[in-house]
Amino acid sequence: MSFMKWKWLFCLLYLYIGCVSAFSSQPQLVCPSLTHDFGKVWEGTPLVHSFILKNTGDAPLIIQSVKPG
């Protein structure tokens, strides 16, 4: 094979690996509940709740920001 053919094959392989890794390695967020109702509570009761998140993907899940509003 000539040098040019090798060069083309190498480029295609590089693209293939790149695509496969890009599509297969992703974070996936699963949050069982997006809402929480405290119900009726007396004034002065601390209103704190933790939402549990699961990453079912195969790349780290990054929480970039949590903003009120």
Add this chain to the structure above:
Amino acid sequence: MASYDHQIPPGGLGKITLKVKIHQGHFTKAARVKTNDPKLPHFVLRLSGEIIPFIKVSSPRIRLRGFCSDTLSKTVKLEALDGSMFNISKVESTLPEFKWSVNPQKDSKNYQFKFQIKSDVPKNVRGKITIFTDHPHKNSLVIYVYAYFRPRVKLKPKRVYWKDFKQEALQRTVYLVIKKPDNNIQIKKLIYPEKLFKVSWEKINAKQAYKIKVVPIINQFPSGSFNYRLKVITDPPLPYPLEVTLSGIAKP
């Protein structure tokens, strides 16, 4: 307020903790979350609920409106929702001529709290009433009060102006309007620089008002700007001044 795990490894668990501060009533609070998940780049978490006060105040914010020198009053119901008995130990207020009384209803779980305020001068009043109690969980209650004491009598306009002394348009008219119709107020005297102005008044019977005509005596004015006051003395006298500014430019 929010705290959260910034990174969750594959297969791992993480959490977002939200903390809210609410004083009373129904509430819904939301937080927007941004992630690097391509399928769920952002989503909203919601918290809801209802805060029950230990002592319910029927009107925590009150607006009152009336004439000055009148007494404005309001009755507010205080109810212990947790069933505890309580007593009112002290009441403080920043409001003018504030007086209060309280009537316990049945057992010491409900009260009718009545207060009154008064002002002799027209003004807007903003203040609060703090009620101190011996309730085990709620030792003070705050009621915010906004009141407007309207003038019983007022002058319209409050300022008359002469741009220049043109013979054909020298007269200015000021109205003394009696806002509270049951008031038998009359003009007793007008105080003004008599050498410079001719002033006369007449009663408009249909409108509970007086018409005051003001005409400057041109030849008495030195050239330049001027600024004088016309004071209205009434019978019975008012606890606040009734004044009109007479100003302008006198040209030679």
